Amino acid sequence: MQNNETIAKNREKIYEKLEYKPEPENYSSNIPWLVQQQVSATNGIHYGDRVGKLKEYPVYELPVPNHSGGGLFLDIGCGWGRWLVAGSNKEYIPIGIDLRLEFCETSRKVLKDLNKTGYTVVADLENIPFKDNTFDLIWSFSVIQHTHYDRLTNCLGHINRLLTNDGFTRLEFPNRLGIRNRISNVKYSERFKDDYNSWCVRYYSPGEYKEIFDRFLANFSFKNHSFLGIGVLKEDLKYVSMKNKIMCSASLLGSAFTNIIPGLKYLSDSLYITANKKEHSTTLNSSLSTFKKLHKEDPNNNLNIISLLKCPKYGSDIELSNDGKKAISKGNGIYYPIENGIPIMIESEHRTL
Secondary structure, three states: OOOHHHHHHHHHHHOOOOOOOOOOOOOOOOOOHHHHHHHHHHOOHHHOOOOOOOOOOOOOOOOOOOOOOOEEEEEEOOOOOHHHHHHHHOOEEEEEEEOOHHHHHHHHHHHHHOOOOOEEEEOEOOEOOEOOOOEEEEEEEOOHHHOOHHHHHHHHHHHHHHEEEEEEEEEEEEEOOOHHHHHHHHHHHHOOOOOOOOOOOOOEOHHHHHHHHHOOEEEEEEEEEEOOOOOOOOOHHHHOOHHHHHHHHHHHHHHHHOOOOHHHHHHOOEEEEEEEEOOOOOOOOOHHHHHHHHHHHOOOOHHHHHHHEEOOOOOOEEEEOOOOOEEEEOOOOEEEEEEOOEEEOOHHHOEEO
16 A cells, blocks of 8 residues: 555656756757657666757667557556557557656657557556456566566566466566676665665666566566666667767677677676566456457547556446546546546546546
8 A cells, every 4th residue: 555655756756747948949850849858868878968969759679579460568657659659560559658647648749740559548557557468568668677676566466467368578677787787876776775765776686587577477588688778779879979879889789799698698787578477367358359449440549548447446447437537437436537638547646526
């Protein structure tokens, strides 16, 4: 049960606006000025000097096989939407959750700007408000690492519940044994890791990750993601400054060596962890067909997602109010607000009908 301090901290983040610099006169780019700053704030330190310098949305490849189409993809902590776009490019129907309403709004805009469709919901990763057996792929990149151990384990429990029988999860995490992490990052984290409301990065070793994951999911495996930093991607070479291109190139070279020297992956600064549902479910999610029908008829309507949601407080089905502004928990006399077409499905944000 969350205490008042945690509820207040979460509420602060839900409605928080990042601190933005004023838009320069004669600003010209295909990326809105606000999104330029969100990219810089969330893509890693190698994007810190990119505000105003990006001429197009950075596009990334989701490191999973193409889906045959129609599968559901969940991005935990969708930020400005880069992985929702990537999921769409792999032929999934992308759905993102984020604690910040602002990021859910931006993700919707980015999808639209890039002629993609997808959905966003304001939600807490430790109490994900979707029905069981919904997602074919659950993904998260540089997000869950910022949470307390209890939030992490709650999240993994929900991931197992939400996966379809044939689904899988792939999550990116930092490695406590990583070369750079051991030198400059882990000691700082130790000071704040036990603070439930701190969003500092937490670090675990591959063995510790396996012990944690095996409690909730099956077929744990991991592989290298990057060296010399957390969240370095091959696509970054196109977008970052020359100084950071050198760092990214060195990271990618180190990752290539893990294909030659497999044991080197244990020294990676960042890992991809893959797992499957622990026990197959015999219960079908009847709401999937309803959702897919609505999606086919009008893929731009974010409120199609209502059919897949469940009440984070009571676990009951959700229905949409006639005015489209309330996500009503059936039979419980409460609802969750809908802002700009985005349901705010946080337990503490429920209101009485």
